[in-house]
Amino acid sequence: MLLEKIKSPKELKEMSIEELKILVNEAREALLRKVSQHGGHNGPNLGVVEMTIALHYVFDSPKDKFVFDVSHQTYIHKMLTGRGQAFTDPAHYEDVSGYTNPLESAHDLFSIGHTSTSLSLANGVAKARDLKQEDYNVVAIIGDGSLSGGLAYEGLNNIVEQATNTIVIVNDNDQSIAENHGGLYQNLKNLRASKGAAQDNFFKALGFEYHYLDAGNDVKEMIDLFKTVKDSDHPVVLHVHTIKGAGFKLAEENREAFHAGGPFSLETGEYLSAGGAGATYNSVTADFLMEKMAADPKVVAINGGTPMMLFSQEQRKKIGKQFVDVGIAEEHAMTMTAGLAQNGAKPVWAVFSTFMQRSYDQISHDLALNNLPGTILVFSASVNGMNDESHLGIFDIPFLSHIPNIVYLAPTNKEEYLAMLDWSIEQSDHPVAIRVPVGKLKEVRAADTTDYSRLNKNEVTQTGSQVALFGLGNFYELAVKVADKLSEAHGIKATIINPKFISGLDKQLLDSLEKEHQTVVTLEDGILEGGYGQTVASYLGDSELKVLNYGIDKQFHDRYDANELLIQNGLSVDSIVQRILSTI
């Protein structure tokens, strides 16, 4: 097997074109075997087998620098740079991350998981090269989907301005995570149809030397193209047409399903754990929004390139113009939401916590400063969300809840969540964000009749003494468990509070606690620093009350076990109870 001979790109360079074609097949087979058994970004990697082999054949990594956008398409790159065993030996499947990772290899320059960054990173890498008067190629590989992000455009502009060697490979498979949206994509379509000859070429307009290759899945043609531009003394764009999911028919035919996923059947293309039955917070959100939309044409859902988190392709067709996918462009999603709200629509932007941070200024300057009634649904904001270091959802409370005017809500069950969402959509006084619960859908089967226009009113769900427990959102259940333990094992009936509001304090309630309590405990499903609990500790700083804040330590935890991480941070019922007892 040729693949197993490859310990570094060196072995690759000694192969004939015929051997490379055999290697292409071996690499694709290994890739298919792993993703079908282990899961991962299947389609994107299947599409770049030939490109990646040609890259390492023509260029000299790590002397030449590769920067892969998003870097979820680097499985083949890893196979060719000393990490083949992680793809050929199931016992070693977990050895590598799903993204480039400098801790794994000198061939990986950055830890990357968000889109549209590669061109700016490459621009910096190339500028450093120029300052040091060194001589090598800097190559950025970016997909068509990532080009919708404004940062990619800023990168293109500045690469041209720098005017030295930077090779931009546009890997155009005519697909983002879902379908593409935006004026650029008609231009790419025209360029593909005309084999690069269409007028008003976007890349030429920005000043690039431009080359088009239709046969992006032909290793020989890729090699020839790369050879023609290697060592260029000025910026070049290679617009390469590839097939997402290439070599696996079922993936080629269903490109949205085969962007990424868990294990699947190579025979049927069905995912083995297909979501599972029963409602989820995602499905109840979709159902609720579709009902609202049917009743009111002003209700509109916005999403930036991950529409499947809310609606299936069929649902999107049904909804029509009341759903807007802006492409991977979170800044635009937020600012467009502000514009929608200003002109009397009822916009709801659904976004993952880790990607919401891409629109901080738009949340602050466009939505919050103008105090517009847009709704942000924050998904996967939890230690139990995505656990790659580049996709953590635990930083949203510090960066969102301290922006003036924002009302940030933390529901603890389905009924609370939908009541908050309904209130947010129908009110017109505040920008509102809702931290969508993470985990199994919890139904209490009783309507939530809370008037959320009474800002910062917390709910006391059990009145006790000595200890007051604030259980925020996902961690409300933990507060209840701690209270139960205090009661059962120590005869202490604690007060339990469901704060509901993250972005402000119930000062009346806090002022009242001193009378019957000695210790206040806050529990939040995010980082401790800059979080909700610290605002409580500060407010009570000159009181007689002891305050214990619980949250996650400030680190980019990578591929962690959520339960272990919680225990490391003292977030177990027993250790919380023990610490409480030491204060009273």
Added chain:
Amino acid sequence: MLLEKIKSPKELKEMSIEELKILVNEAREALLRKVSQHGGHNGPNLGVVEMTIALHYVFDSPKDKFVFDVSHQTYIHKMLTGRGQAFTDPAHYEDVSGYTNPLESAHDLFSIGHTSTSLSLANGVAKARDLKQEDYNVVAIIGDGSLSGGLAYEGLNNIVEQATNTIVIVNDNDQSIAENHGGLYQNLKNLRASKGAAQDNFFKALGFEYHYLDAGNDVKEMIDLFKTVKDSDHPVVLHVHTIKGAGFKLAEENREAFHAGGPFSLETGEYLSAGGAGATYNSVTADFLMEKMAADPKVVAINGGTPMMLFSQEQRKKIGKQFVDVGIAEEHAMTMTAGLAQNGAKPVWAVFSTFMQRSYDQISHDLALNNLPGTILVFSASVNGMNDESHLGIFDIPFLSHIPNIVYLAPTNKEEYLAMLDWSIEQSDHPVAIRVPVGKLKEVRAADTTDYSRLNKNEVTQTGSQVALFGLGNFYELAVKVADKLSEAHGIKATIINPKFISGLDKQLLDSLEKEHQTVVTLEDGILEGGYGQTVASYLGDSELKVLNYGIDKQFHDRYDANELLIQNGLSVDSIVQRILSTI
């Protein structure tokens, strides 16, 4: 005087072209008089007198919706929409803000001060119109300089996707705040030179119907152009060439100086308070960086469109390739900085606090996640910085200091500041941000020999008892004043601490305070919520110590008096002392 007759656009519409030309002159004269006496964005407004009059003549605001990018070029718009007195009567100069302001007029849709947002806002306004099945024009007015921001590109893409009426006016005066940078600008230059006929038209590439007008300062030609596209049923770009500073020769000849400024002489074009003599934190930064650059070609300064905050035009010429102005593109500035640091350069990005928030994800995902040794110099982070609600610099501690790996430093004088900057440039272990002091340069005439690689080591500048005062950065002097008052008036010798590190706590020091102290006070020049003090209160939450946190309340304060705002937040020596006394 025709200008005084105009109470609303209605009067304008009844005028003849000849009268409009007289109005142009009257408006420009009033504008020149006000900006020369009162200060403001002089050049940008001088350039759009004719455009603004033509806009209000042809379109029907507020039915038709105008969205002005940055909105610092809306003085004429204000003159024509019921706010003329604020430009004709010096006693009323302060009646209006320098930006669009919904509180002033129904003709102003948004409070805006950051660039590149207008197209996305307009896209949302137009989408709401379509959802409501209403019928009017949505017009976005954006300068060439603002087109370098990625959000503007995202907006263009999505306006084309929406495919209904949106009229984008590109006000091209071939100048950003300083000169433009980026591949786009060669395209705009080609289009100006060819009167819009050049190949590879950037706007056509994105799918726009495109019109070019060279005579952007001819009111008749502007009116004719606007009439041809009014009520278009699809997106249109009007590329209009105007003269920045038009009608005031000295401004036309010195476009960078005449972007904005204070009162100036109409005869000589000299600003009346030209910076003043003596060194400032900006000038010592520039001098220090130029020295470092001369000694080490790997040192490079990055800025996003406001180079004059660091270097004069002459200094920029002298520095050459070791200074990079990326245009108004803060995201790229940060991510390029990460790329520079990864490849061994020593990058220093200088940015205003209010604009740094435009790169939150780039700070977190590109620089911090990769733990790269780039330096961020955060300017105007203070209640004494810019005081327009859209330009506040008081939110940086909550959003920056809680990002993992970031070392955020708060110097209290020149020597500390330069020692921190020198350490940051030469070290290779951490991303570092420095909160550049605001106000008069303070020199202590003694070198700071602190080893800043000992992270989170605070400096105790006076050892006392009962009360411990943490004076962060700009507020260190306030801590000293409070200590003096406690000593003189109440015989209490307080401990004074210069924390220096914002992003982490000196736990050893905090643990030691309980022995001799009863009250800990934190003072920071930013918002209280999510700030440094609250991390102290949280850490000490289960101690016997009382903690008093001082900072600014969470609001978008607008055109405030800094001293009044401080007093409103209890930040006066006397009220701090009184509160301290109540706790001991």
